[in-house]
Amino acid sequence: MESPEKPAVLIVDDDEALLTQLRWSLGDDYTLGLASDRVGALAALEKACPSAVLLDLGLPPAPASPSEGLALIGEILRRDPATRVIVLSGQTAPDPAARAVGTGACDFLAKPVDTEELRVLLRRACRVARWEREFRTECTRPSVEVPPGDGTGMQVVAATVRKVAASDAPVLILGESGTGKEMTARAIHESGRRRGGPFVAINCSAIPETLIESELFGHEKGAFTGAHQQRRGRIESAAGGTLFLDEIGDVPLPVQVKLLRFLQEQSIQRVGGRGELFVDTRVIAATNADLQRGMREGTFREDFFYRLAVVQIGLPPLRERGEDVVTLAHGFLERFATEQGRRGLRLSETAEEALRGHTWPGNIRELQNRVRRAVIMSESRRIDAADLELTAPATPTGTSLRDARDTLERDLIRRCLEKHAGRIAPAAAELGISRPALYERLERLGLSRNPMGSGRSMFHSPELT
Ligand SMILES: Nc1ncnc2c1ncn2[C@@H]1O[C@H](COP(=O)(O)OP(=O)(O)OP(=O)(O)O)[C@@H](O)[C@H]1O
Ligand SMILES: [Mg+2]
Missing domain, CATH: 3.40.50.2300 (Response regulator)
Structure with missing residues (x-):
């Protein structure tokens, strides 16, 4: 063996x-x-x-x-x-x-x-x-997905991280914004034999198309106007460690070809250079874009995808992670309370219920921000739903069926509008009613289109969208 x-x-x-x-x-x-x-x-x-x-x-x-x-x-x-x-x-x-x-x-x-x-x-x-064998084994079994909603998501992610950290195969991490893609990439780096080496992260969508090639591969002196001296690229800087290519879906096609070559050969050519340089760097990529669609539309190369996705990790959105939301909230609360010198803060039961009921469009980052703010703002030792700027879930009041139905409808519509940032068409589609019917209910139930109020919430910051 x-x-x-x-x-x-x-x-x-x-x-x-x-x-x-x-x-x-x-x-x-x-x-x-x-x-x-x-x-x-x-x-x-x-x-x-x-x-x-x-x-x-x-x-x-x-x-x-x-x-x-x-x-x-x-x-x-x-x-x-x-x-x-x-x-x-x-x-x-x-x-x-x-x-x-x-x-x-x-x-x-x-x-x-x-x-x-x-x-x-x-x-x-x-x-x-080795990669090719690992790739074929991966292809014959489903990619490493975290089972949604069973509350064991974090353990499964941790087990996956340990497993892939032992190999050098490229990893592709998929997930919505704020689900922990970068954190997972760092965890893989830190748990493997490369932990002593550099972790170099590059956000491919933040670099202009014309610069991304030399940023990644480096350039020789005089390679283009303005290249006054030789420069090492990020791939070389990550030698002995891990290169994290964030927002990989935004890499232009010609650079995808060069990266594909690097994944196959483990060697690169600087822009304007002739010699091949062997670079021992592990590649982890991440995106929240739909790469399957990119491949259908011709903006993402299929051969590059398969080289990159030797191991795929799908991070589920927070709303599908069951009890993880409460476990994570307790973890953040303890951390921020210690940082703020406010040990002993507790989450109330309604706060926990509100955490479970919220749809978390900004995922873990949103949760972290809400808890951080609540720790700073709360005046008592008990953190309530309102401190988290969440609405406590409805408990039907009154005795008539109509009252109970109205309370539940109001709650459901409010959550749905919150999820869709007050946009009527997608909310109506999700609720399974027509747009006029939704307007009619808003009116009857005394609800406003923007359930979060006038936009005063810190959660409208671009970091969450
Ligand atoms: N399992 C976790 N436990 C504690 N904190 C976490 C966990 N996962 C993510 N976080 C925190 O949540 C925030 C968002 O995570 P991260 O930046 O890794 O997400 P991302 O998927 O890369 O987001 P984006 O797509 O917006 O770049 C970070 O502050 C990170 O520290
Ligand atoms: Mg990220």
């Missing part, structure tokens, strides 16, 4: 001296299997499932011809298409190289083998093989 630290590599060569040399130079970093002909190679493939195969083309019984090696490439890839085959050959003519790559080899090295070059190729090959 291959460990992530020591990927399995099979070497197929009939040259004993070369086998010995490779065993010495690669044995510390890889779990090596050795074979000297096609039959031996097939037997070794039965036993292990190598990430990469280093293959000599001229094998017995026909060592002077590439036919045995070429046939073996096909057999290796039929068994597992994720295996990376690197051909090592004494035949320097371009023809066998082209044929080997045409048959499915990922690279070609002429003998005598330059060990340093081989190390670079091998490291990259094993990494890509």
Whole structure:
């Protein structure tokens, strides 16, 4: 069984001296299997499932011809298409190289083998093989979704974070604004072996299209007007750590192509530069945009999406996280109360009920803001629904059915309008009534269109929308 630290590599060569040399130079970093002909190679493939195969083309019984090696490439890839085959050959003519790559080899090295070059190729090959396998496993099971509304959401997110932190595969985090995408990305970084390295976050929607490429990839001196000196990009700055690409849906198509290449090859070219730079950076991306729609409309590349979404984490909106809203509120309350020197503050029962009933368009960020404000503003030790600027849920009063129905209707309509910021059409659609019918009820129940009042609430800040 291959460990992530020591990927399995099979070497197929009939040259004993070369086998010995490779065993010495690669044995510390890889779990090596050795074979000297096609039959031996097939037997070794039965036993292990190598990430990469280093293959000599001229094998017995026909060592002077590439036919045995070429046939073996096909057999290796039929068994597992994720295996990376690197051909090592004494035949320097371009023809066998082209044929080997045409048959499915990922690279070609002429003998005598330059060990340093081989190390670079091998490291990259094993990494890509691992991702491809992880990707296929992920494709055959649903993406890591947090089950909505069962109150265990946070534990599931935490378990997912721990699981993906152990690998280096790219992660795509999806979720509405304020659901904790950046926080999840940081948690993945902090829980993995890269925690000592940098966490570099870049908001792709905040950078003008013309600058984003050089911001990410860096540039050489003189690459364009104004490039007075060489500059490292964010990808390079994140070497040894994690690059967080926020609002990935806003990356322009040409930059998507370059990023795709980086994900595949782990190497970049600075703008205006020629040389390839190997950069060991883990990529985590996030968005609240609908990438499926972007792909349908041609603004988001499908191949880029699949490379990026090796692991997908869907963060549910707060309104679907059941009791999490109360648990989170208690956590925030304790934190802010301590910060403000007001320990001992408590949430009243109606405040908890109001938290459960609110639709949370701004998700966790909105909750955090409401609790922070309540801690500052409340005059007693008990935080009530009003301190959170929430309406307590209705309890029907009176004895007639009509009174009870009016109270519940009033409450439902108020919440629905609040969710849709006072807009009649979507609120009516959600309530399942026509717009005139909604106007009629507002009038009859004595409700205003804007249930939050005149806009004095701090929750109308752009941070929430
Ligand atoms: N599980 C959590 N526990 C405590 N605080 C959280 C949690 N998740 C998110 N937060 C807090 O909520 C706020 C919003 O989180 P974050 O910035 O990660 O959201 P986001 O999804 O990236 O939002 P946006 O799409 O608007 O950028 C942050 O202040 C963060 O600290
Ligand atoms: Mg964010």
